[in-house]
Amino acid sequence: MEGITSQIKSFRGAVIAGALGLALAAAQPAFAKVEGDTIYLGAAISITGKYSTNGKNTLDGYQLAVKRINEMGGVKVNGKSYKLEIVYYDDESTSARGAQLVERLINQDGIKFVLGPYSSGLTKAIAPVTEKYKIPMVEGNGADRGLFENGYRYLFAVLNTSDYYLREAVNLLAEQAKKHGKKPSDMRIAVAIENDNFSQDVRAGVLEDAKKYGMKVVIDDKLPPELNDMSATLTKVKALKPDLLVVSGHAKGAALGVRQVADQKVNVPMLAMTHCDSAQITEKFGKASEYAVCASQWDDDLTYEDKWFGTAKNYGSRFAKEFGYVPPYQAAESTASVLVFVDAFQRAQSFDPEKVRDAIAKTNLKTFYGPVKFDETGKNVAKSMVLYQVQDGEYKVVAPSQWAQSKLIYPTPTWQKRQ
Amino acid sequence: MDNIQVLLQAPVFNLQLLIDGLLIGAIFALAAYGMALVWGVMNVINIAQGEFVMLGGYVTVYLSLAGMHPLLTIPVAFVALFVLGWVLYRGVIFRVVDKDLFISILATFGLSILLQQLANELFGADVRTAESGLDTVFLAGGTVTVAQIKLVAFAAAIVLGFALMLFLKNSRLGQAIRATAQNARAARILGIDTDRVYATTYALNAAICGAAGALVAMTWIIHPYLGLTYTVRAFMIVIVAGLGNLLGIIFSGAGLGISEQYAGFVLGAEFQTAFLFSLLVVILVVRNLSLKRKRKYLK
Numbered sequence: 001m002e003g004i005t006s007q008i009k010s011f012r013g014a015v016i017a018g019a020l021g022l023a024l025a026a027a028q029p030a031f032a033k034v035e036g037d038t039i040y041l042g043a044a045i046s047i048t049g050k051y052s053t054n055g056k057n058t059l060d061g062y063q064l065a066v067k068r069i070n071e072m073g074g075v076k077v078n079g080k081s082y083k084l085e086i087v088y089y090d091d092e093s094t095s096a097r098g099a100q101l102v103e104r105l106i107n108q109d110g111i112k113f114v115l116g117p118y119s120s121g122l123t124k125a126i127a128p129v130t131e132k133y134k135i136p137m138v139e140g141n142g143a144d145r146g147l148f149e150n151g152y153r154y155l156f157a158v159l160n161t162s163d164y165y166l167r168e169a170v171n172l173l174a175e176q177a178k179k180h181g182k183k184p185s186d187m188r189i190a191v192a193i194e195n196d197n198f199s200q201d202v203r204a205g206v207l208e209d210a211k212k213y214g215m216k217v218v219i220d221d222k223l224p225p226e227l228n229d230m231s232a233t234l235t236k237v238k239a240l241k242p243d244l245l246v247v248s249g250h251a252k253g254a255a256l257g258v259r260q261v262a263d264q265k266v267n268v269p270m271l272a273m274t275h276c277d278s279a280q281i282t283e284k285f286g287k288a289s290e291y292a293v294c295a296s297q298w299d300d301d302l303t304y305e306d307k308w309f310g311t312a313k314n315y316g317s318r319f320a321k322e323f324g325y326v327p328p329y330q331a332a333e334s335t336a337s338v339l340v341f342v343d344a345f346q347r348a349q350s351f352d353p354e355k356v357r358d359a360i361a362k363t364n365l366k367t368f369y370g371p372v373k374f375d376e377t378g379k380n381v382a383k384s385m386v387l388y389q390v391q392d393g394e395y396k397v398v399a400p401s402q403w404a405q406s407k408l409i410y411p412t413p414t415w416q417k418r419q
Numbered sequence: 420m421d422n423i424q425v426l427l428q429a430p431v432f433n434l435q436l437l438i439d440g441l442l443i444g445a446i447f448a449l450a451a452y453g454m455a456l457v458w459g460v461m462n463v464i465n466i467a468q469g470e471f472v473m474l475g476g477y478v479t480v481y482l483s484l485a486g487m488h489p490l491l492t493i494p495v496a497f498v499a500l501f502v503l504g505w506v507l508y509r510g511v512i513f514r515v516v517d518k519d520l521f522i523s524i525l526a527t528f529g530l531s532i533l534l535q536q537l538a539n540e541l542f543g544a545d546v547r548t549a550e551s552g553l554d555t556v557f558l559a560g561g562t563v564t565v566a567q568i569k570l571v572a573f574a575a576a577i578v579l580g581f582a583l584m585l586f587l588k589n590s591r592l593g594q595a596i597r598a599t600a601q602n603a604r605a606a607r608i609l610g611i612d613t614d615r616v617y618a619t620t621y622a623l624n625a626a627i628c629g630a631a632g633a634l635v636a637m638t639w640i641i642h643p644y645l646g647l648t649y650t651v652r653a654f655m656i657v658i659v660a661g662l663g664n665l666l667g668i669i670f671s672g673a674g675l676g677i678s679e680q681y682a683g684f685v686l687g688a689e690f691q692t693a694f695l696f697s698l699l700v701v702i703l704v705v706r707n708l709s710l711k712r713k714r715k716y717l718k
Contacts, residue, residue, distance in 0.1 A: 192688065221687045226648050228640070231680065232682070235436060235680070238432070238562070239432045251545065252546050255546045256640055259548060265555050265564045279546055284548055285550075
């Protein structure tokens with residue numbers, strides 16, 4: 001009996017909710033791709049849930065781009081100026097909700113251009129939807145390289161995929177080897193990387209580049225997800241003395257890596273990691289973090305420039321003025337995603353999704369976030385990852401060398417010398 | 420098998436692995452003491468063991484942020500978790516003491532999820548640490564290194580272990596705990612307030628885990644989801660050492676730590692845990708066989 005009544009109740013609930021929804025839809029202007037002089041872009045963004053911090057970065061990045069574009073007179077298409085506006089919903093940091101909301105953006109709100117959500121997981125859930133409706137999506141926060149192995153035609157990413165995170169560290173090692181009169185193929189690498197999709201992509205990139213140089217990988221440990229101690233791996237590092245130690249396992253891996261390398265006084269000429277900023281290694285470990293090399297998508301110290309924001313530094317200060325905090329790379333790549341759309345609209349001189357999609361595919365753009373140029377799978381191949389080195393307690397950009405402002409300290413002084 | 424070659428050619432690294440294993444095992448042993456106590460006295464398998472470790476760690480993290488020296492926070496974590504353990508007993512655990520073992524596992528499993536999520540809400544999912552400010556000791560010409568905080572942890576584990584042993588043996592309350600463990604009904608008839616004994620036991624368990632957590636925050640890292648690692652290790656140690664055998668727990672803790680280090684070195688970090696569980700299976704099979712033989716003999 002009870003089951004039936006609750007079913008009836010929930011049915012009634014559904015009817016009421018449906019009616020309410022209809023009423024709301026009627027009250028709101030139905031968004032179209034372009035209405036009057038406004039272009040609507042749509043997005044599902046994690047306002048609540050586990051990604052809420054980075055979700056806010058993403059949203060702030062989008063909003064700043066829109067504000068700046070509108071300030072500069074909007075987007076000119078066929079001699080007419082259009083303002084930008086973003087329609088977004090909270091995906092609660094869950095994939096299913098994200099996909100549902102994008103479907104709603106497309107079907108009910110008539111959105112024809114979609115901006116990415118935060119995280120690879122949500123992007124994975126949303127890409128099939130935009131693909132189904134043939135709606136272009138430009139994203140800046142889904143780095144999983146698996147995203148670009150499905151033959152998606154409407155997905156474009158301005159950021160570097162996960163396998164690129166630490167390739168640059170291997171290149172840097174090769175560079176240093178030559179500088180010190182050694183052959184790159186004599187260099188030995190130790191890899192300690194967590195056993196999850198993202199981190200294993202990082203590993204694949206490192207191994208591919210090591211192979212290219214003929215470097216030998218002497219340690220290749222996969223750290224368990226319930227990682228709490230890596231002293232066995234580090235003892236191996238002490239025994240085998242590689243020239244480069246690569247540690248990656250989200251914030252946990254970075255924190256543990258810095259702490260235990262210092263505690264065990266492991267001497268290695270170069271220590272390369274990911275997620276240093278989210279693990280706050282300089283703040284938490286002070287001197288112990290010195291000389292660590294860290295991967296990042298972007299930094300406001302880079303000498304990139306564009307016509308909208310000026311230099312990366314200008315972008316940083318404008319962002320800080322608007323939102324009261326220094327922009328992390330998650331915000332910068334979100335802003336860059338909007339810029340890609342703007343550039344494509346202007347080149348396509350049309351709001352037809354198919355024409356805009358073709359224009360995006362031919363993007364060759366310089367932005368404050370770095371150059372943007374997509375390969376046939378939709379990932380940005382023009383930009384490279386940034387490497388920092390902790391020097392005197394600050395992150396200094398040391399690679400790629402043409403944009404860098406500081407020099408890599410290599411080899412790192414031994415622990416015995418540091419005291 | 421190149422890694423075995425390394426160990427044979429440079430035997431000094433064996434020393435490093437042994438020392439690391441021993442010191443790491445000591446922290447696991449701390450979590451295991453309490454589990455054995457609660458299991459033995461109350462017949463409750465406490466799945467929330469690791470969460471007590473985690474919470475103890477947060478006590479240290481926050482007090483050291485407030486300016487207290489991290490080493491001094493160990494007793495504070497002990498007391499704070501004692502109180503929490505007492506409260507949890509009065510709220511939840513007393514309902515499951517005399518019940519089926521399965522019910523207590525479910526109840527404490529629920530508690531562990533609750534504590535995890537609460538910690539996530541209150542402290543955030545970020546990785547936290549506390550800096551002990553201690554240095555590293557060099558042995559064997561600098562090849563073998565031992566972080567001093569690990570030595571502190573080891574000493575604390577030994578001291579707490581012996582203190583617990585003395586407490587159980589000599590104090591009135593300790594005797595009451597042992598009496599209750601042997602036969603709760605008889606203890607009640609003889610005038611022991613077994614409910615209070617249970618509450619103390621459970622609180623004491625939480626307190627020891629809290630102290631272990633303080634050490635973990637200074638040696639490794641703390642985040643809301645690290646509990647399971649410690650629960651599983653403690654469980655293994657208790658199974659191998661048996662209940663009511665504190666010395667055995669120290670030894671099996673050390674054995675576990677050392678075998679984990681060797682597995683990590685020789686097989687790689689990805690097989691560290693797998694090796695451990697294979698070892699557990701082997702130990703259980705061997706033990707079962709020897710018990711069978713004993714039973715036959717007794718017949």
